[in-house]
Amino acid sequence: MNMKKENKSLYTKAVITIGQLWENPIIKGIILLALALFVYFLPKMATLYFQRIAIMVAFYAIGAYTAVLLTTYRGTNYLVAVILGACLAGAFGALLALSTMRLSGTYVTIVTMAFFYVISSIILNWDSVTKGSVGVLNIPAPNLFGMKLTMKNGGIFYLIMFYAALTILATQLIINSKVGRAIKAVRDDEMAAIMMGINNKKYKIIAYTLAAFFAGLAGTLYGPFMGYINNATFNYDICISALVIVILGGIGTVKGAIIGAIIISPLGELLRGLTTFMKGLPEWMQISQPEQWRFVIYGMIMVIMMRFRPQGILGGQSKLPYKMPKGVERKVMK
């Protein structure tokens, strides 16, 4: 810690900020969000990533609001509120799945985008319940078995990491289950899946519900973390940061989402350091509004990645052979 006092160079600053990285709430939120996205198997939705994220934010908001309103105004137990929040988001997921059943391609995108705006509009205008733009103040810290988890005692970070681990575990379990394989089949080639006797509608609904559930779960963390939420909390900017992270890491993999978050988050901090550094340069080397270049660099990352490595840093087709269940493998080998 004393290192900090003596050294103020850019380098140390960067090291410190990376150390602090995990204290940045949005990053953890996004890790969870990205993980939830991974579960978000939707048929032929590969082109519509952006909107997929927009809609996840909507579910995220539903989860967050439910949990926050229950704990703050009804004094509901934290765990109960979390489960209710995630379930409500899941229910909305199922509802959306039902309503988009007839649509395909771009139209699903657009309906989900409209859904995002309708949800944020409801949060804004139904202020007798959601407190609208005034926002929910003084959200209590989660209370687990008599232990208050606050930012100060670090409890909240443990909680978030616990959630992250739980989500990773749950997604892995689901992916490797029968349901997971069916959902994947529907996602990859709906027609072929139908031919093979998979009930595509059923699995679409399951996929939406699961995705919404996990996004909602991630959302329930947000409120206690920030201590304050309002209608402006869940906006399009979150979508963009989530998008950049997922693209950079690699689309459709858990690893990718985590790596993306790890790389992108210090990038913001490093650029912050860079602007401080640039301000120290002689006058003629100054660039106007150095802070703003961060966004330009985000844009460039997107464009360059798509051009030269669209699968992301870690993304790419799995080269591993398909793993059969134990019994099957033995029979085939013989």
Next chain:
Amino acid sequence: MKKKLCMLLALLLVVTTLGACGNGAAPASTASASASGGNPTDKTPIKVAVAGPLTGNYSEYGIGFDAACKIMVDKWNKDGGINGRPIELLSYDEKSSTEEGLAIAQLLCGEDNFYGVVGHFSASMAVGTLYTEERVPLISASSSSAGFTGQGDCCFRLNATISTETMGMLECAKTAGKTKLGVVYLNNDWGRNAYDNLKTLLQEKGNEDWEIVDAEEIAGGDMDYNAVISNLNAAGAETAIMFCYYDSVVPFTIKARTVMPDLNIVCGVNCYNDTFLKVGGKDVEGCMAPSVFAAVSDDPDVKYFVDEYKARTTQVPSSLTAQAYDAMGVLLTAIAENNGELDKEAILKSIQNNDYKGVTGSCSFSENRDATRNFSPMVVSNGQWIYY
């Protein structure tokens, strides 16, 4: 194989959390550092911070805060700092995002020799609790949210509360004498609360002559104001009370001039700025606003600030910027008052009991840590804000 990898990653997450919590323990060392602050030969800089949006949609506010605080800190450093120690101003970009603001607050709480923050714009409602936990004084130059100072006893507000500002705006409207009010309010906490406030104000005081003929909630930003203006026109409004930011007031005013040329427009404190005048041009002539700060004032302190600000940014400081300047003044004075004894509780006490007189007038705080502000009605005339 895949499963194992994921477990490994999960483990990694947990381990990094432990690291993060290690950082979280930083405040403990801060306490020991402040104890050594009493040494008069110590030349370690005293750190204060300004946080505001330097990028994003509200960047003009943050840039203003930044420049104003720099002027104040430079002024102090020129006079030899505090107790011989230089003052270092840490400046952070909140990026118009609440998350970013909270991240900055966490970063700041880990700093050593650090004694206070001026600002926060987008995140003011999220950071108060954290600063209070860490006993860091936070003086906001812009927050108008009702709950801001309720976050904890380290949160001070130099901006007017919603009710004071609403009262100031009503006074403006009364000065102009047009009795049929059309309210245009932003659909955020400020707009909605202010509108409610205005309604109660009119009821309480028994102002029978003054009536609200129409109230329009707007989404702000780049919306088309024609529909709103049509409604106001149909309701026969004579004065428009605008509870919205200047980036809505200007487009509204420009549009309104075509359809309702005689409409008297009263706007909030935030409209007292240069961009408002520059963009509004002849259309904003006659717009009124209450203000605690008048750049046209003859006061030497104001003159110094205005000249210095103009020299650095080529603009005339806005009312909120002037408040940021004073907020930094209050903070530094409070630190200096405790002459060498850099104890945060003492500094907090000094801020609470200050009798600082700044460019925006007296900066004393009420029990609720809200500053008592005295408005004077201002009006735009010949491209300048002058006393009405």
Next chain:
Amino acid sequence: MILEVKNINTYYENIHALKDVSLEVNEGEIVALIGSNGAGKTTTLSTIIGIKKPKSGEIFFMGKNITQTSTHEIVKMGIGLSPEGRLVFPDLTVEENLRVGAYLRKGAEIDKGYEYVYSLFPRLYERKNQASGTLSGGEQQMLAIGRALMNRPKLLMLDEPSLGLAPNLVIMIFKLIKKIRDMGVTILLIEQNANMSLHIADRGYVLETGCVKLADTAANLRNNEAVKKAYLGG
């Protein structure tokens, strides 16, 4: 020699679709390209017209090297293609479809083109203001051929013109192909129906898994035992 293809190799990513394919088409001939599904017939045509670029090898059209020329330039030089699956523009009317065919022509030439095509396919004239998506399969095939003819190509390449048509229509289409050749257009024909195509063709090539296996006159190919067995149904 109007068209000369020399040792072209074409790839779809990692799949080697054409292996050292060479073929020649002389002026005024009908040349048939036969082979089973996936033998590389359509890829050959795509490579000639420049939709696919070969990795190696050269293509000459009327003595000019067109290997790296872009598709629209090649079309301008006088190669027409009636694609597999017809690919008419479904929301355009018949006449608009033909107009697209004459995209590189100007003024009077276009009217001449209409005359030429309508005289070959009077059916299209009857339907000229109908959206082509509503035409029957045979009519769409006529339209696809007519569209390719609008540009007055010197070499017309036909990809599976009889695919999915009723037998009587198939005969009609083959008659028309002969008629078009007689009007002075060289024809390179791809057909599943090897029997029919070898009957109207002068020469033929047999393509198997991306390689040219046989090249001979149509009559010889018709009598070749291997060809008989594989493509002519015994």
Next chain:
Amino acid sequence: MFVEQLINGLAIGTIYALVAVGYSLVFGILRLVNFTHSSVYTLGAFMVYVGVEYLHLNIFLAILFSLVTTGFAGVMIDKMGLEPLRKKGASKISAMITTIGLSYIIINCLNIAFGSQIIRFPDLFNYGTFKLLGATIAWQQVIIGAVALILLVALSIFINRTRIGLAMRAVQQEPSAAAINGINVNMIISLTFFLGAASAAIAGTLIASYNQYLRSSMGDIVGLKAFAAAVLGGIGSLPGSVLGGLIIGVSESMAVYKLGGSYIDMVAFSLLFLVLLIRPYGILGRKGSTKV
């Protein structure tokens, strides 16, 4: 009052329509939602501002300057951002994310150059107001509506009556068949981007002069609404885009009239939601022509 609000809605609706047409054109030809469109719209307005303020051009020359530069920017977006991806056979998502990235770059460069605050824009058609059926109507609105409509009609004539327009429609329906008929597909795509960008530039200029200000974030909301309009009407269909734009515009002014300003987004998007549930391909869209 109703008439007045209707006119307000129609005026803003024609602008949405003009922007929506750009989405529709590019979508029709590439099956790609072009996220740069709203930033190009902003760029167009800024180019007029640059022409007037920095190059000291006459306003009409400035508009011409903006049309050419913005149109060219549209072509560059395609040539530098998207064509290499098409050549590589990259997926749709890559192209879409590229457009998001490019729009981020454009908007933030504008932000760096001009700041995020509002800037005054010259007023082109302020000729006061007139009364119609008891409603006060600004000449501005009439002129803007008329200009936008004339442009839409001209665009529609161009696409339906000219040789290039025919080629555009051909590429839209069967790009590979268009190529074998001698159409230079890449050129037509670039031209489409030019047309889309130029129409967005005009829309941006009209809006900026209607509101008499501009700023770097001005495209955010309009872009979204126009996109919604294009989809509502049936993306890929020109009359559909116009109809969608007018519906969204009028529904917004009606929302302000009856419900209040903060319901604007809700009304527009709920409408979209409902229409798509009943008619999955938009009002004038057809299943066949909108495969994705």
